[in-house]
Amino acid sequence: MTSARRGNPVLLGFAGLAGLLLILELVPRLGLVNERFLPPTSRIAAALADEVGTAVFWQSLGDTLYAWAVGLLIAVVAGVVAGLVIGSVPVLRELTASTVEFLRPIPSVALIPLAVLLYGTELGSTLLLVCYASFWQVLVQVLYGVADVDPVAEETARSYRFSAWGRVRYVLWPTALPYVFTGFRLAASVALVLAITAELVIGAPGLGKEIATAQASDAVATMYALIVVTGALGVVINLLTRTGERRLLAWHQSVRGEVSL
């Protein structure tokens, strides 16, 4: 957020993007890469305009967003609940620590054969990969959040004989919330990447499958156009989660302390 002092960040952002597009237009035109393998921006834009006019495109966009949203929801709910429970019971924490560290780095794509076996090319395959990848993002953040609870506050709540639920509600949850949001923001991006990867590799319905079809059809410009769409989707999702985070956590010190935009 320090860039705020140097000018309008939105304008600067657009200028950066425009510069990138200009470079991508020039690189193939100057012959630095073969135009066949990286068409100039203008051709990609034309292909994008063609794609946007088709029903298949919107259907695929819908499929991708649906898989993303459902997968993310499952992962976040499961991650938050599991994180709060595991985090607040020391024995559980010790018991699961090594398991979590063992499972977390396993790349979701390694589960593709399992996903195919269980769900074929249906939505379930995508969900399995999305959930697996996003779940750890949330869980680990929530665990950190729970560990961050101020021991004095915790002891105070205990002395005042808060019920277990009361301690969760008034001590644990407010402390963990910013971590939950961080986990959510990370998971939202990871979920999108995995949703598109699953579609691309397995052929589950969505934008990824369209990219694969374009690639198999030798429609290079269309392929890049769809990749641009997935990139834009990532930007939008990130913007939305950040805005939501700032709004919902406006009361919290971590946000209050920030230089506002």
Added chain:
Amino acid sequence: MRRRLIAGLALAMVASTVAACGSDKDSGGSGTSSGGVDNVTVGVIPIIDVAPIYLGQSKGFFKTRNIELKLEAGQGGAAIVPGVVSNQFQFGFSNLTSLMIAQTKNVPIKAIAAGVSTTGEQKKDFGALVVKAGSPIKTAKDLVGKKVSVNTLKNIGDTATRNSVRLAGGDDKKVNFVEMPFPNMQAALEKGDIDSAWVVEPQLSAIKAAGGTEIASTFVDIDPKLTIAAYFTSQKLIADNPDLVKRFTDAINESLTYADGHPDEVRQILTTYTKIDDKTRAAVILPKWPIEINKASVQKVADLGTQDGIFSSAPDLGKLLP
């Protein structure tokens, strides 16, 4: 007490989270009769080879036989054989080498109709070995000591290439194969990462349009009547519902015959499930779609594959072919 309860719950949850994650949707699509109509899902690859089934679907060849067809275009076909075995798909499309590999591993599948065949004409087939413009390689014999890309190692691509090298009088043991998806081959060829590429349409047309030349029609080299791929199903479905399999086979055969006789409609149907541009669509060489699986040609592939060590044991075509 409460703490123990929470601990128990938590354990149960950790154990089930991963499993629960993907399981909120049942794997629809499969299923049988609803009002006398069978819902059938077919696993295909979104390439030109399967145009007949899309065409047959639009012509109603399946509907008239009380089959409600749903086509699932999986990528690269990796999901198709497991999909058919697990009944996610009732039928699938796959090249015969892959089916023979499955057969030698006792996967319970059986071919029920022809899929796609070579045109049988040298230099006018839908798959070939190509080199880039100006390459010193002129025939398959020159591939000795060179690098050749195939889409899948230990499959029809390297068997066919080895065969063409042998026919041209070269030592096929000295050809180096690399695995690479078809769409990447042109760039790799032009960059010089590979000396030759084993490709199919539409990449074949694209490489030729960029000045590349064909050095061998590998399918034709094996047999001018080579059946390359087939539609198949699980042995379980054949046992449980022979009537459905019969109707599906009839519909496929009608589709294949229709596609063979109407190349313009084939080129048109490609717009519905591929993104091949209009220029390429008009230029690609279409395969042939005869309805019989040419057993002698498949036997040749089985022998070549056994000789090259692709199969762990010689495939039993009596069990695999209809």
